[in-house]
Amino acid sequence: MNWYTEQWSNECKFSIAYDKALYSEKTPFQQIDFYQSKEFGTFFTLDGLMMVNEKDEFIYHDMIVHPAFATNPGIKKVLIIGGGDGGTAREVLRYSTVEEVVMVEIDERVFRLCQEFLPVTASGVEEDNRMTLLFEDGLAYVQNAPDHSFDLILVDSTDPISVGEGLFTTAFYQECYRVLNKDGILINQHESPYFTEYAANMKKAHQKIKNIFPITNVYQYHMPTYPSGHWLFGFASKAFDPLKDIHAEAWNSFGLQTKYYNTDLHVGAFGLPNYVKEALKREK
Amino acid sequence: MNWYTEQWSNECKFSIAYDKALYSEKTPFQQIDFYQSKEFGTFFTLDGLMMVNEKDEFIYHDMIVHPAFATNPGIKKVLIIGGGDGGTAREVLRYSTVEEVVMVEIDERVFRLCQEFLPVTASGVEEDNRMTLLFEDGLAYVQNAPDHSFDLILVDSTDPISVGEGLFTTAFYQECYRVLNKDGILINQHESPYFTEYAANMKKAHQKIKNIFPITNVYQYHMPTYPSGHWLFGFASKAFDPLKDIHAEAWNSFGLQTKYYNTDLHVGAFGLPNYVKEALKREK
Numbered sequence: 012m013n014w015y016t017e018q019w020s021n022e023c024k025f026s027i028a029y030d031k032a033l034y035s036e037k038t039p040f041q042q043i044d045f046y047q048s049k050e051f052g053t054f055f056t057l058d059g060l061m062m063v064n065e066k067d068e069f070i071y072h073d074m075i076v077h078p079a080f081a082t083n084p085g086i087k088k089v090l091i092i093g094g095g096d097g098g099t100a101r102e103v104l105r106y107s108t109v110e111e112v113v114m115v116e117i118d119e120r121v122f123r124l125c126q127e128f129l130p131v132t133a134s135g136v137e138e139d140n141r142m143t144l145l146f147e148d149g150l151a152y153v154q155n156a157p158d159h160s161f162d163l164i165l166v167d168s169t170d171p172i173s174v175g176e177g178l179f180t181t182a183f184y185q186e187c188y189r190v191l192n193k194d195g196i197l198i199n200q201h202e203s204p205y206f207t208e209y210a211a212n213m214k215k216a217h218q219k220i221k222n223i224f225p226i227t228n229v230y231q232y233h234m235p236t237y238p239s240g241h242w243l244f245g246f247a248s249k250a251f252d253p254l255k256d257i258h259a260e261a262w263n264s265f266g267l268q269t270k271y272y273n274t275d276l277h278v279g280a281f282g283l284p285n286y287v288k289e290a291l292k293r294e295k
Numbered sequence: 296m297n298w299y300t301e302q303w304s305n306e307c308k309f310s311i312a313y314d315k316a317l318y319s320e321k322t323p324f325q326q327i328d329f330y331q332s333k334e335f336g337t338f339f340t341l342d343g344l345m346m347v348n349e350k351d352e353f354i355y356h357d358m359i360v361h362p363a364f365a366t367n368p369g370i371k372k373v374l375i376i377g378g379g380d381g382g383t384a385r386e387v388l389r390y391s392t393v394e395e396v397v398m399v400e401i402d403e404r405v406f407r408l409c410q411e412f413l414p415v416t417a418s419g420v421e422e423d424n425r426m427t428l429l430f431e432d433g434l435a436y437v438q439n440a441p442d443h444s445f446d447l448i449l450v451d452s453t454d455p456i457s458v459g460e461g462l463f464t465t466a467f468y469q470e471c472y473r474v475l476n477k478d479g480i481l482i483n484q485h486e487s488p489y490f491t492e493y494a495a496n497m498k499k500a501h502q503k504i505k506n507i508f509p510i511t512n513v514y515q516y517h518m519p520t521y522p523s524g525h526w527l528f529g530f531a532s533k534a535f536d537p538l539k540d541i542h543a544e545a546w547n548s549f550g551l552q553t554k555y556y557n558t559d560l561h562v563g564a565f566g567l568p569n570y571v572k573e574a575l576k577r578e579k
Contacts, residue, residue, distance in 0.1 A: 022311065022332060022335075023309075023310065023334050026309075205351075205519050233489075233517065233523075239517075239524060240524020273566070277566075278563065279562065282561075282563025283560065284557070
């Protein structure tokens with residue numbers, strides 16, 4: 012048996028048996044590897060870290076997209092930073108009320124390879140006429156974008172190392188604030204509370220965002236193939252509170268079938284364990 | 296480096312580096328192994344499966360105990376089936392309002408070895424004068440227990456293999472029903488929705504309990520060292536609904552410091568993903 016192994020910490024690792032290494036490529040940005048496995052279907056890694064697999068990508072993509080739409084069902088203009096596999100765009104494009112989606116992925120090869128090997132996330136995205144696909148740096152894009160031009164920004168990034176690093180900076184979050192409409196929402200990949208290194212990144216990101224947005228929350232989801240399985244998104248907003256302003260009825264009337272998300276779970280996802288709340292509070 | 300490895304499924308495994316194998320023993324019931332690790336502190340396994348470690352035992356023990364007490368803060372008589380490490384009893388005994396705790400663990404060696412190697416869970420349990428410790432079969436115990444003799448039964452068991460098997464049977468759940476008071480609550484270790492084998496056990500347990508108790512729910516928690524990290528407890532009850540009847544104020548007035556549980560999280564824990572709700576519904 013061949014095993015793909017990821018270190019979840021120095022002292023802990025997670026391994027997946029694969030039948031076949033499908034494809035490898037080193038781009039100017041990162042190492043990309045696709046594998047075929049029985050348990051998780053096709054999956055790919057960036058710099059050796061699990062990004063997307065067919066078994067549980069629905070969890071991540073439900074949770075990065077739908078809570079914002081249940082909070083503000085009127086979202087029309089969406090900016091996706093990263094998200095090269097296409098799964099986040101796929102979920103956003105399910106809303107017929109969305110008029111415009113700009114996706115800014117730094118590494119075109121990620122998207123092209125997912126079109127080839129992972130159609131479950133990438134298929135149909137490029138063809139949708141509401142979609143603008145840009146292969147450039149996300150930080151540079153928001154720096155040049157006009158004020159108040161989006162209702163929602165989704166930061167679908169890797170960890171704050173290599174290409175993902177700029178997407179965890181105060182400069183980036185400030186530009187997001189400026190680029191968002193007066194009731195705009197920012198959702199960002201927020202790491203994990205359990206292993207030390209991930210928890211440190213979680214705390215740093217939260218502190219930076221708290222200094223910029225008036226409303227900041229963190230919500231959790233069960234993502235078994237990410238380190239510890241306990242993962243977070245940040246919910247930052249200029250006007251809407253994700254709990255007080257939830258429009259459960261309006262969201263349910265969209266009639267979307269989802270395998271993970273529902274509006275009860277939406278509320279529950281913000282009910283963080285005490286140790287996570289403490290960690291988010293403690294950082295000065 | 297030495298690695299303890301657990302198969303989470305045939306195609307997926309989780310490994311922990313340990314500094315030292317502390318102790319091994321084969322009892323008439325199972326294989327017990329204690330290890331010393333940096334990341335997780337001391338941990339022990341039964342038949343090669345992770346049971347308890349110092350890093351995240353607080354999550355499991357908070358979640359098996361406190362939701363029942365927040366639903367019925369008047370609980371006085373508690374039966375623990377299994378729970379040989381002592382952590383469940385430790386949490387129950389924190390309630391000064393609890394008058395009597397009977398713990399029935401089939402394998403005395405688990406408890407004695409935890410007293411020696413894992414005082415964080417076992418220490419102080421035997422010394423509490425409200426505690427009755429019995430080392431015998433849990434199923435036989437409930438079969439012989441009088442009607443209506445407990446307010447709460449906590450089934451803190453292994454998976455439904457070897458010694459844990461009898462604690463996943465209709466016969467056992469029926470006896471629990473009989474032994475519980477008219478407003479009694481049953482909490483049981485309910486496996487996990489993600490990997491096939493665990494999900495099958497989850498479905499079977501739920502179906503059996505649904506046929507016996509009028510109120511049945513399942514709630515989730517993030518337990519990184521159990522397969523997939525997405526784990527469940529069953530909440531079955533004769534009278535109280537864990538959401539409608541939550542007494543958040545009463546529970547908070549107990550003044551217990553908890554690292555995982557809080558009453559917002561209590562509500563959120565019952566907000567299951569659609570795929571889990573479907574799986575629990577589908578079973579005929």
